[in-house]
Amino acid sequence: MSVGLLASATPEQELLLDSSARFIERTMPLPSVRELAAGSGGVDARYLEAAGSLGWFGMLVGEEHGGGTVSGNGLLDAAAVAAERGAVLQPGSFVAANVVAHLLAAEGPRHGGTLARLVAGRARATWVVGDVAGLTPGAGAIVAGEDGAGGFRLAGDVRHVPDAADCDLLVVAARGPRGLTQFLVTADTPGVQVRRMTSLDITRRPGAVRFHDVRVGADAVLGAPGDATAARFEHQVGTAAVLTAAESVGAMHRDLGAAVEYARTRIAFGRPIGSFQAVKHLLADLSLSLEMAKAVVAAAAESLGSGALGSGARDGMDLAHAAKAFVAEQGVELAHGCFQVFGGVGYTWEHDHHLFMRRLAADAVAFGSAQWHRGRLGERIGVG
């Protein structure tokens, strides 16, 4: 069963979602996710290439780069896929990979080869953001200086980078001499150190990236530094926020579904516990917030995905902020409610609930906490 992020999907979207869901169930169901979490390795190459062939990394990219959308709105398609991924807590870079792909596509043919590999699932990319724009307080920042030879020297330490240890391509948002500047850097560039961090969300492999006097050429710069990059950066944050929220919605959907099923069948006091109002009404309230979450995420994806980048996307950005702010808090709330329904069994490592709880708490702060997104919306309010 699809998560149903879209209230009504086109037949093409349904095909995409069905094939994605079937791929996930076949290749990376929850037991496999657990195995991966228990081990030290990342997702394997075959999984990523198969995902690439389903179109997962090309939805924000034109067909000329091997990408394409099934509905005309790539972000909406990607959000719907993200929800399917989130329902089964899929590991590996997806949100950041799509942000990077979108960004590289804007460079035209210049990074065509890299982009083609990324879209095909043969390269792994993440986005090193740190606390640029205050997105992740305390995460650190990369500073870029000119090296006098037309290139740049990058230095700094950034924590909380998604999938850092498993990626070979890094897009780095850095403070440069002409303002915000984004660079494409390969992970094997001399001076780049990546270390894994331990995460509450054991299904993911975040890390820290240290740049120790890393030299890159001028061709590593993506777009035009300064205002243009700042505008693009904002849009990237919106995209990442929407896709992260969509993954959360998938996790909410599955966790709630399991809680409902448990309430239907668990017997206490001679009745299924779901016949008690205390349980039934709790689940009804959680179901309401899940419906709202799906609705606001789909609306944000639809709007942001159809707006032109950097202009006219104001409504889309507003919706993206609202969607992330809403889902970040309601996701954790829903995990609490489901836990209460599961009772003791939810405390066991064997039960899947805690994996969802961990994921939802991690998603809540990924690419901006609820408070941060509300803060951005608050900037829309005059002070006069």
Next chain:
Amino acid sequence: MSVGLLASATPEQELLLDSSARFIERTMPLPSVRELAAGSGGVDARYLEAAGSLGWFGMLVGEEHGGGTVSGNGLLDAAAVAAERGAVLQPGSFVAANVVAHLLAAEGPRHGGTLARLVAGRARATWVVGDVAGLTPGAGAIVAGEDGAGGFRLAGDVRHVPDAADCDLLVVAARGPRGLTQFLVTADTPGVQVRRMTSLDITRRPGAVRFHDVRVGADAVLGAPGDATAARFEHQVGTAAVLTAAESVGAMHRDLGAAVEYARTRIAFGRPIGSFQAVKHLLADLSLSLEMAKAVVAAAAESLGSGALGSGARDGMDLAHAAKAFVAEQGVELAHGCFQVFGGVGYTWEHDHHLFMRRLAADAVAFGSAQWHRGRLGERIGVG
């Protein structure tokens, strides 16, 4: 039945509370409160004098001024009485009157006559605070300038003054040349204009006070202007906060009691509605917050009432801030919950619930909102 603010009252306290509760039921039960609210007059002189004879206005005042405490902790006694008052939504100045009495007592015999009348319920006093210390944002302020002849000229407009229209004694917290200065001013002083405001809480009669070049002598100054007055002011706010919260707790107690009784007897679907978990669990949660509210208010009264004024009262002030912050939000929350239990009948003017709902919303901002009190506690946190 007493509200039970005190977990265990001394026999003397029980006597005080019983006689207060009986006086209220005899003299000013809810139907009388409604009558008073519908009319334009304030509480009558006999009610006040009888209240004075019960000791309502002398609990923060030594016996030499006609006051006295039954437990050795006057604020604790006053809070317990305030809770009984709140349960029956008693009108008229009580919180501010006690603050003023406490303040005048500190002047020694200088204002002995005025104080004696206040304690006896033969004078009505309120406290004109405005937005001093940000207590009530937008409420305005009084500014005091020296008049060159040893006296002062007071000017300004202050809104949201409790019982303003019914009082003949005003203590004014003003910004003076030597810092915060408090004055005792009679309402009939030339230049003083009082107008009534309309209130959500129809059981009370707040107003606005305008000072148009009001001349007072140096003898109108209470205490020493500046730091000493600021310290005293803080303590006054703590006292007012605790007594207001205590009145709220009484209102919460009575509103919840009525909702429980309704749930016990109202039949739907062949059962008393209180047998449904949706109703039962809501009432249990409200009852928990009421118990917490009683506990924290009593703790604050006990601590602040036993601390020496202006020093060593830090714990008491912290508890007072916490008590007001807790009760301000939980009181409104409880009113919402009770309303949900009452259902349609709660929407009728005849039903008493809305009177409690109005009162609790008004108390929530009187003498500092929850946010303001949390802000004061926040000042305890270093920034380093």
Next chain:
Amino acid sequence: MRDIAPERDGNAAPERDGNAAPERGDNVPAERGDDTAVPALDEYRARARSWIEANLERLPAPAPRRGGTGPAAIAAGRALQRRLHEAGYAGITWPREYGGQGLGPQYERAFQQEARGYRLPELGIAGGTTFGVCAMTMLAHASADFLRRHIPRILSGEELFVQFFSEPEAGSDLAGVRTRAVRAGEGWVLNGSKIWSSGAYYADWGMCLARTDWDVPKHRGLTWFAVPVTAPGVTVERIRQITGDAEFCQEFFDDVVLGDGDVIGQVNDGWTVAQTMLMFERGGGLSHGTRTTRASTGVAPDLVELARAAGRLADPLTRDLIVRAHVDDVARRALLARLGARMRTDPAQALHLASYAKLVSGVYDPVRADTAMRVGGADAVNWDAVNGDGEPGESLGRKAAVGFLNSRFMSIAGGTNEMQRNSIGERVLGLPREPSFDSGKPFREVLRDARGWSSD
């Protein structure tokens, strides 16, 4: 306290959702049941436009607030309704044999479109109930004789119907009504009381649910009657609400005599009729949500204004509160759009999905009202009785206070939050049902057992 369909007032007949059923090609003349020729839609629209221009009063822009429900306003509304009917523009989709026009919904929509910007009959909340709920229910269940008597008079503005449904002792438990109609000779004698009937004080009839058999389970012994509000033994009292308004009424029936001709639907089959009525009342459910939905532009503009007036707009905590409310507003609007789409995809679930639209208001309205109280602070508690010009105060703070008093309306009226949660839990999520203590036994025993309730 069930009436939540006041949005409809002012429509001669409500526009129904054209999406619910496939329509014929819009401009193909079709046939009515009685073989009269049906006009082409273009032609109909043009004729309607001419009539409207010639006969209706243009409204100033922006449209003024709706008229009150005072006697003069209602009389004017009735007169205008009569003119509409005489011209053939009332009951456009209703059967011709009862005074309607027997046309498809596209004709109705065409007329509404052309009439936009013109004054249509304003009959207040009772008008909405009459045309949107009572008449629709009657058309589905009443006898031809009954319909011939009442529908033409409804269409011509002579008869306004309200619901006599909820009772002081039967709110959420709608089928638990205790008002009784007892067989007496050729007719019936009605005793009891009804409450929360909106606008009954100026209506002509009430559609009244009464218990006619106490010895069968509660859903089986009920019957609907048409009761003239002026009949001997009927007393109508307006209920003063906590805001001071008095839009709702309570009625008392003291040996009111009714005839067999006043029965709507079958005797003792009233619950079937009630189901139809509830469906019309809920109108698919979505109309409930819209009343509290704010415009989509800007961040909670009402709260921003309130904060500005209270001088708190620069406070970070206040700003965060305002944005929180905005985020909820956005999610609520998105939910309603999503529900609309889901209902179209799955009409069988529509009524149950509508519970989400109702519950979201019931849950979030109070939260938003509390936010306004916090933002407004003391200004939302006390305000000047008169403003600077000596006019009665209309401050933003007062508006917040009234909003606070009204904020649980959607939590309670028309099915409480608890009822919606039951419905979502059982009908959408498929959770096991609550055990019933009243559906299987004679209602007489239900009441007796409930009074002696004890679990062991």
Next chain:
Amino acid sequence: MRDIAPERDGNAAPERDGNAAPERGDNVPAERGDDTAVPALDEYRARARSWIEANLERLPAPAPRRGGTGPAAIAAGRALQRRLHEAGYAGITWPREYGGQGLGPQYERAFQQEARGYRLPELGIAGGTTFGVCAMTMLAHASADFLRRHIPRILSGEELFVQFFSEPEAGSDLAGVRTRAVRAGEGWVLNGSKIWSSGAYYADWGMCLARTDWDVPKHRGLTWFAVPVTAPGVTVERIRQITGDAEFCQEFFDDVVLGDGDVIGQVNDGWTVAQTMLMFERGGGLSHGTRTTRASTGVAPDLVELARAAGRLADPLTRDLIVRAHVDDVARRALLARLGARMRTDPAQALHLASYAKLVSGVYDPVRADTAMRVGGADAVNWDAVNGDGEPGESLGRKAAVGFLNSRFMSIAGGTNEMQRNSIGERVLGLPREPSFDSGKPFREVLRDARGWSSD
């Protein structure tokens, strides 16, 4: 998931609340039941002090964290318990005929006071259960023969008892256990499974509730047995919790043979015994609240530190969050003090009032944990696997994350929030009880009916 009394571990015998019953004059020698002379309290205290100084190890200040539950630690605990017993300082208030000292609680308190700062036996969570719950329950219900066999061995550290009470299919519904003991010859055969037994992996015995009659209502066919954890057919598995810890166990019983001498209390009267056990387990209820209660000094110091580490201490919204948590902390502490006073005034209500203490943790622990997650932000989600010195990370963020995972412990273990709300609603507020579907019919039918549940 019921075990919530781990505070007691480390006490040779728990100090009981001296306020519960009036005491004799503290220093007046009294008589024991068996006519042995009772020492004067002063004299007793002095002797205890000498013994303690001579025999117990002084703890460094501040006291180190309690020892683990590894085999060596438990063996040391048992040895120390034995020495205490041999010296006459174990079971000070317990009956002399079973190896106790038969003295009043004031003697127990005196010993505890003198022993403060010295190492007492550390027997982990199973120690707390053995002395605080199981032995107390046995003393109230078991036969003299049983007590003579077990109590002396408990006092000398040879037998640690845990509860075999909850089951995978019986959590909140404690009386709904399905583990069965069937009469076989002179004894019983036990089959089934128990869960959430704390520390069973190093205990010697389990006190096990089993169904011995399926043809009577659920509370009436239950019996308690003492089950050796090493008996053939008993399997103990540690349960891995979501935090990675494994303090709790699940047991499987596969044709475990027990004798009549293993029965505790009367056959089929196990529910009476269970009530006593629950009373001791709840310990008056107040101990539950204290575990999460923070010191009263300062504004939520843990959250302040977390905010400082995350660099958010200057943010007004974060500060407000922290103060909110502090306000709740203050109200919780005040509540516990109030409840203590109310319980002393009204002992009959004490057990029901204890539900408030439990519920307040169940409701506010998760709120506080969420606050910590917000304050910690990304630092509470990801942390360095090793710190600067290459040691395993012990960041404040990690602590917040573990607190988040654990935050619903009090909402669920030892009676869920829902059970507490039922108890408060019915026993404190006097609301009508929930209808029961299992208390009146044979348990066999309860299970059958529940599986086929339908409300109509």
